[in-house]
Amino acid sequence: MSRRFFLTAAWLGALTWPVLGTAAALKLALVVSLIPAALGCWNALRRAAVVPCRGLWAALEAASGRIPPRFQIWGLAAFLCVAPLFLRHQTKYINLATDTLIMVLLALGLNIVLGMAGLFMLGYAAFYAIGAYAFAILSLKFQVPFWGGLVAGAAAAALVGFVVGLPSLRLRGDYLAIVTLGLGETIRYIIKNEEWLTGGTFGCPSRPVFISFGLEPYSRKIGSPRFFGWPAAVESIHYYFLALAMVALSVVAMQRLSNSRIGRAWVALREDETAAQAAGVPTVWAKLSAFTLSAVWAGMAGVLYAAKQKFLAPEIFDFNLSALVLSMVVLGGMGSIPGVVLGAVVLQMIPWFLRDFFPEFQNYRLLIYGGLMVLMMIWRPQGLWPNTRRKIELQEETDAVA
Amino acid sequence: MLDLSGVHSAYGPIEVLKDVTLAVREGEIVALIGANGAGKTTTLMAVSAIHKIKAGEILFNGRSIADAAPHEIVRLGISQVPEGRRIFPRMSVEENLEMGAYARNSDLEIRKDLEHVFQLFPILKERRRQLGGTLSGGEQQMLAIGRALMARPKLLLLDEPSLGLAPKIVSQIFSVIKNLNAEGVTILLVEQNAFAALKLAHRAYVLETGRVVLSGEAAGLLTNPQVRKSYLGIN
Numbered sequence: 319m320s321r322r323f324f325l326t327a328a329w330l331g332a333l334t335w336p337v338l339g340t341a342a343a344l345k346l347a348l349v350v351s352l353i354p355a356a357l358g359c360w361n362a363l364r365r366a367a368v369v370p371c372r373g374l375w376a377a378l379e380a381a382s383g384r385i386p387p388r389f390q391i392w393g394l395a396a397f398l399c400v401a402p403l404f405l406r407h408q409t410k411y412i413n414l415a416t417d418t419l420i421m422v423l424l425a426l427g428l429n430i431v432l433g434m435a436g437l438f439m440l441g442y443a444a445f446y447a448i449g450a451y452a453f454a455i456l457s458l459k460f461q462v463p464f465w466g467g468l469v470a471g472a473a474a475a476a477l478v479g480f481v482v483g484l485p486s487l488r489l490r491g492d493y494l495a496i497v498t499l500g501l502g503e504t505i506r507y508i509i510k511n512e513e514w515l516t517g518g519t520f521g522c523p524s525r526p527v528f529i530s531f532g533l534e535p536y537s538r539k540i541g542s543p544r545f546f547g548w549p550a551a552v553e554s555i556h557y558y559f560l561a562l563a564m565v566a567l568s569v570v571a572m573q574r575l576s577n578s579r580i581g582r583a584w585v586a587l588r589e590d591e592t593a594a595q596a597a598g599v600p601t602v603w604a605k606l607s608a609f610t611l612s613a614v615w616a617g618m619a620g621v622l623y624a625a626k627q628k629f630l631a632p633e634i635f636d637f638n639l640s641a642l643v644l645s646m647v648v649l650g651g652m653g654s655i656p657g658v659v660l661g662a663v664v665l666q667m668i669p670w671f672l673r674d675f676f677p678e679f680q681n682y683r684l685l686i687y688g689g690l691m692v693l694m695m696i697w698r699p700q701g702l703w704p705n706t707r708r709k710i711e712l713q714e715e716t717d718a719v720a
Numbered sequence: 721m722l723d724l725s726g727v728h729s730a731y732g733p734i735e736v737l738k739d740v741t742l743a744v745r746e747g748e749i750v751a752l753i754g755a756n757g758a759g760k761t762t763t764l765m766a767v768s769a770i771h772k773i774k775a776g777e778i779l780f781n782g783r784s785i786a787d788a789a790p791h792e793i794v795r796l797g798i799s800q801v802p803e804g805r806r807i808f809p810r811m812s813v814e815e816n817l818e819m820g821a822y823a824r825n826s827d828l829e830i831r832k833d834l835e836h837v838f839q840l841f842p843i844l845k846e847r848r849r850q851l852g853g854t855l856s857g858g859e860q861q862m863l864a865i866g867r868a869l870m871a872r873p874k875l876l877l878l879d880e881p882s883l884g885l886a887p888k889i890v891s892q893i894f895s896v897i898k899n900l901n902a903e904g905v906t907i908l909l910v911e912q913n914a915f916a917a918l919k920l921a922h923r924a925y926v927l928e929t930g931r932v933v934l935s936g937e938a939a940g941l942l943t944n945p946q947v948r949k950s951y952l953g954i955n
């Protein structure tokens with residue numbers, strides 16, 4: 319057992335040496351070769367702690383079991399609403415929380431097309447970019463207020479989503495992934511090159527103007543930004559609450575969608591397209607609506623991002639972002655709404671966690687993502703919080719293999 | 721009711737149907753038989769508009785349907801039970817049946833038809849909560865037929881319903897087909913089991929490499945020496 323780990327460590331070290339350099343490669347090899355020892359310690363600890371832990375766990379479960387789920391949700395909501403008011407001078411945490419919520423919105427959107435309808439889409443960041451740039455340009459050049467910009471950004475993304483959906487009518491599986499990837503890159507290059515409109519590589523500022531909703535950003539007249547009259551040192555607290563409200567509404571909308579008529583059409587499409595056609599499901603409409611709705615959510619997330627950030631750099635919207643959102647959906651559990659939310663939160667927290675607690679490992683972020691994915695595929699291929707139907711699916715497959 | 725004339729169909733450059741002409745009249749059971757690869761499935765896919773034709777005309781009750789979308793065909797009253805059943809494996813039996821009624825609106829009517837299907841295949845009622853993919857082959861075939869019936873079709877297209885089933889199940893399914901026909905559903909039946917198909921059908925067409933080579937009363941074809949030799953294995 320430990321010999322295998324030593325060999326793996328040596329092999330990994332040798333493999334990464336040309337890229338990482340001697341010191342880092344050695345460090346990596348050392349960490350991997352220490353895994354057996356760490357596992358041993360962990361097991362010993364677990365054995366020692368198992369009795370008290372069981373008791374604690376059981377008590378916790380009993381306690382949470384006594385609180386009805388409805389109260390648990392309200393409790394979580396109350397916490398999410400109140401906690402930031404105490405942290406309102408902590409730009410860092412508020413920003414982190416807001417960014418996380420924006421990623422949750424993105425992941426929920428991708429989940430429509432990927433998780434519910436089973437259409438493999440790469441290059442999702444393009445729709446996010448469209449929403450963000452549409453908002454930035456409208457707010458900057460035409461002083462369009464936030465709410466108008468939100469609608470316009472969502473509509474622009476929807477339009478592009480619809481157009482991208484058109485080739486999907488004839489493509490399946492991997493081909494669809496490649497085409498959507500290509501379209502995503504095309505959009506990024508357009509943003510980069512059309513300097514007169516988007517600022518190109520110089521980036522693009524945005525000027526969000528709010529109409530009420532308790533949000534008053536910084537101005538000369540009122541001084542520090544206010545939230546329902548409450549002075550907040552951090553303007554982003556507005557965006558936190560805005561994002562929180564949008565996530566809450568989205569979760570409800572997603573739940574509705576997945577139980578709706580179109581939601582069932584998406585499941586049928588995912589299971590067997592020909593059978594869906596034979597059963598009378600309008601597959602063309604089902605696909606286009608999945609693409610369009612999915613883009614709407616990305617567009618809204620983009621608007622929020624542009625308003626909060628006040629400056630857009632085209633590099634943000636690259637393939638890495640698409641891959642990250644994809645990982646969130648897969649890690650959390652494709653098609654599962656709580657799973658996708660959880661996946662987004664976990665993956666968004668990792669870089670922050672590394673930066674604050676293990677800065678020397680910051681650069682291995684992608685390696686850690688990759689490792690996490692591999693471990694997930696081995697131990698929990700259905701995701702952290704799987705959709706019940708998907709769970710059955712994978713169970714069947716494992717049974718068939720066994 | 722259904723008229724195909726001069727239908728050509730191809731997959732890429734490969735022509736599969738080369739001038740197929742056939743007709744199904746209201747109330748009939750028409751069998752379509754032929755060797756593997758003759759183009760039987762392709763013919764049904766053409767009628768369901770799942771695979772679009774290259775040339776020719778498909779009329780349903782005198783109206784051209786070659787350019788319609790697959791779900792419009794279902795709405796007009798043509799349902800297909802596809803080859804290999806193709807039920808939704810991770811939906812329950814009941815959800816599968818409900819998918820078949822996707823194009824319809826009246827919940828009341830759908831409930832009624834669901835009961836009707838359960839009456840035809842009582843085993844499906846027992847298994848209503850079970851996942852489609854975990855049913856036996858015979859049960860899956862019943863489910864596939866049930867799903868097609870949930871669209872309340874006037875014309876039912878069946879693609880090799882006896883494929884891979886035990887003789888007892890085959891005869892059960894064939895008797896259901898006969899009963900459905902007696903209830904007024906017109907049937908176009910594709911079969912490898914030519915003997916059983918010809919005994920059940922009123923009329924039949926024999927397809928050979930994309931062309932209709934023989935047609936006529938089913939009883940007549942049963943005694944046709946060419947058919948007996950090629951499709952019934954009798955001399």
Ligand SMILES: Nc1ncnc2c1ncn2[C@@H]1O[C@H](COP(=O)(O)OP(=O)(O)OP(=O)(O)O)[C@@H](O)[C@H]1O
Nearest residue numbers: 731736754755756757758759760761762763803912
């Ligand atoms: N999707 C496809 N792509 C390319 N060729 C196809 C496709 N589907 C069928 N074919 C070809 O078309 C021809 C007719 O196929 P079809 O499935 O219609 O035959 P069939 O009469 O139903 O045969 P069987 O009795 O074996 O089901 C075959 O030569 C087959 O290889």
Ligand SMILES: [Mg+2]
Nearest residue numbers: 760761762803
């Ligand atoms: Mg066939």
